[in-house]
Amino acid sequence: MSFLKPDDGLRRIDGKGVYLRHPEPRDYQEWSELREASRAFLTPWEPTWPDDDLSRGSFRYKLRRYAEDARDGRAYAFFIFNAEDNALVGGATLSRVQRGVALSCSLGYWVGAPHQRRGYTSAGVRVLARYAFDDLALHRVEAACQPDNEPSRSLLKKVGFTEEGFARAYLRINGDWRDHVLFGLVAGDPIR
Numbered sequence: 118m119s120f121l122k123p124d125d126g127l128r129r130i131d132g133k134g135v136y137l138r139h140p141e142p143r144d145y146q147e148w149s150e151l152r153e154a155s156r157a158f159l160t161p162w163e164p165t166w167p168d169d170d171l172s173r174g175s176f177r178y179k180l181r182r183y184a185e186d187a188r189d190g191r192a193y194a195f196f197i198f199n200a201e202d203n204a205l206v207g208g209a210t211l212s213r214v215q216r217g218v219a220l221s222c223s224l225g226y227w228v229g230a231p232h233q234r235r236g237y238t239s240a241g242v243r244v245l246a247r248y249a250f251d252d253l254a255l256h257r258v259e260a261a262c263q264p265d266n267e268p269s270r271s272l273l274k275k276v277g278f279t280e281e282g283f284a285r286a287y288l289r290i291n292g293d294w295r296d297h298v299l300f301g302l303v304a305g306d307p308i309r
Contacts, residue, residue: 132244137195158230206232221257261297
């Protein structure tokens, strides 16, 4: 498994059957088509999409934000690709990076509807958790999902996250404040 450091200019992390790399301008068409084809599948689990969310201008803005966040050590965005055919299958982000008394971050991820339940997301989460511990030197990775999102709850448990509690009205999803189940993975925990 190879890792990239936040400042070394590399753009790829290899995992079992997948690789992750920072989004680039050349990804726009594939990303917008996958997100559009997956809109109904993703809408129940994500914040409300702005009207122009899939536009090229919006994508360019996202890329600028991703680069600024990585440069400042606040967040690291990745796309997940199938290593066999190089197809974009989803994305993952380590955000809300804290350095100080807490050495932690929040993990978020998505998978396109055609690629669900094929192991790509769990493989991406595994490699990204290792990256958070080994390369970013964080101590804790947190994740949250809605209580009725059984596939996400199962994925987190399968990878090694521990279910830690319940947060009322934790995130605004598709326009409504939704409760979430909280999960944590700590450096030294087995990543399965």
